[in-house]
Amino acid sequence: MYDKGKIIPGLIVFVLIAVSPIIYNRGNAGQVPNPEKSKVARECVRPAQEMRERHMQLLIGWRYNVVRENGAREGVTAGGTKYARSLQLGCLKCHTSKEKFCDKCHAYAAVEPYCWDCHFASKEKM
Amino acid sequence: MDIKRRKFLKLAGLSAVAGIGAPSAFNMLLRGEARASEKGHGEGETTQATEQRLGLVINVRKFAANHGLAGKCINACHTIHNVPNYGNKKDEIKWIWVETFEHAFPEHSQYKRNEGLDQLPIMTLCNHCDNPPCVRACPTQATFKNKKNGVVMMDYHRCIGCRFCMVACPSRARSFNWRSPREKDSEGRYRFIEHLNPDYPTRMRGVVEKCTLCIERIERGQIPACVEATGNTGAMVFGDLHDPNSEISKVLNENFTIQRKPAAGTHPSLFYII
Numbered sequence: 001m002y003d004k005g006k007i008i009p010g011l012i013v014f015v016l017i018a019v020s021p022i023i024y025n026r027g028n029a030g031q032v033p034n035p036e037k038s039k040v041a042r043e044c045v046r047p048a049q050e051m052r053e054r055h056m057q058l059l060i061g062w063r064y065n066v067v068r069e070n071g072a073r074e075g076v077t078a079g080g081t082k083y084a085r086s087l088q089l090g091c092l093k094c095h096t097s098k099e100k101f102c103d104k105c106h107a108y109a110a111v112e113p114y115c116w117d118c119h120f121a122s123k124e125k126m
Numbered sequence: 127m128d129i130k131r132r133k134f135l136k137l138a139g140l141s142a143v144a145g146i147g148a149p150s151a152f153n154m155l156l157r158g159e160a161r162a163s164e165k166g167h168g169e170g171e172t173t174q175a176t177e178q179r180l181g182l183v184i185n186v187r188k189f190a191a192n193h194g195l196a197g198k199c200i201n202a203c204h205t206i207h208n209v210p211n212y213g214n215k216k217d218e219i220k221w222i223w224v225e226t227f228e229h230a231f232p233e234h235s236q237y238k239r240n241e242g243l244d245q246l247p248i249m250t251l252c253n254h255c256d257n258p259p260c261v262r263a264c265p266t267q268a269t270f271k272n273k274k275n276g277v278v279m280m281d282y283h284r285c286i287g288c289r290f291c292m293v294a295c296p297s298r299a300r301s302f303n304w305r306s307p308r309e310k311d312s313e314g315r316y317r318f319i320e321h322l323n324p325d326y327p328t329r330m331r332g333v334v335e336k337c338t339l340c341i342e343r344i345e346r347g348q349i350p351a352c353v354e355a356t357g358n359t360g361a362m363v364f365g366d367l368h369d370p371n372s373e374i375s376k377v378l379n380e381n382f383t384i385q386r387k388p389a390a391g392t393h394p395s396l397f398y399i400i
Binding site for chain 1: 272274282328330345346
């Protein structure tokens with residue numbers, strides 16, 4: 001190989017620069033989001049951990065079931081509280097602020113759900 | 127083996143074509159797709175009967191007698207559903223609107239027509255056809271017939287804005303959002319939605335929308351907003367066409383009614399008393 005002495009150190013330097021952000025931030029998850037808990041309700045429609053991990057599947061399931069399969073528009077929590085199976089009329093009744101609840105984790109995970117293109121987030125912002 | 131290079135290549139080419147093509151062709155035939163597409167062209171096409179068939183009788187005479195009633199209906203519907211008013215005909219979104227007799231019933235003879243007919247306000251909205259052509263045209267099943275009550279519904283999440291349904295609809299009941307209904311003015315208010323109903327979503331740019339017969343109200347046990355707006359005038363009667371004892375069945379039994387474009391074979395669920 002020609003110019004071995006320049007190429008190999010050059011490659012090593014390049015790789016080091018490329019992975020430097022990962023090395024610099026190792027073991028640091030950044031500022032962990034802290035979405036505001038509902039002040040109204042004591043329990044959510046599912047256990048908190050399940051909601052954290054799978055609320056999107058739950059919402060899509062509601063949407064499909066209510067809109068397309070004539071599913072019930074109302075559900076009951078484990079504790080017996082009735083709720084509307086709806087983003088706008090259900091979730092947002094307890095989690096009143098999109099900015100303090102939804103956006104916290106969505107911004108952290110860099111996801112932009114398109115719910116709000118049509119659904120209204122919170123009443124105070126209109 | 128004595129085989130020429132030319133012959134070998136021919137054989138290899140043919141077997142490659144057969145090998146690639148055969149499985150997909152077999153799959154199509156086995157799953158019956160070939161037949162399904164033939165049926166899509168309208169021959170003998172009937173949709174599944176639903177448990178209920180919700181419909182409306184619109185008494186045009188009552189609308190003519192009650193000046194402003196039609197406007198009240200339109201207002202009630204468009205306010206509840208956050209239907210934007212863009213202020214121009216090109217972008218217009220309408221779920222329910224007033225049509226002239228000539229335009230609503232073009233197949234009726236217009237020769238020597240009673241002049242009074244021109245002044246009649248014909249309330250028009252989605253016909254909620256029993257055999258909806260829009261549903262057949264929709265490539266994503268964003269529009270579909272409710273399995274329980276036959277209402278032709280929209281799932282805006284699925285609409286890709288291809289507008290096939292608009293072309294398919296013989297009553298022109300569908301509108302396309304050419305622009306965003308949520309554009310805001312400098313003061314942060316919605317430009318095109320005058321009275322916002324925060325409990326109902328808007329649509330977004332690039333989707334088709336239409337009357338849903340207030341399915342969200344029906345499921346809560348209420349009647350459609352337009353019917354509610356007519357109050358006790360009897361200008362609109364809402365009910366189940368399958369139920370022989372429903373009010374709508376009685377009204378239909380006692381009156382001569384016509385439908386919009388019956389020749390299209392879509393079996394509308396709306397009836398007009400002229």
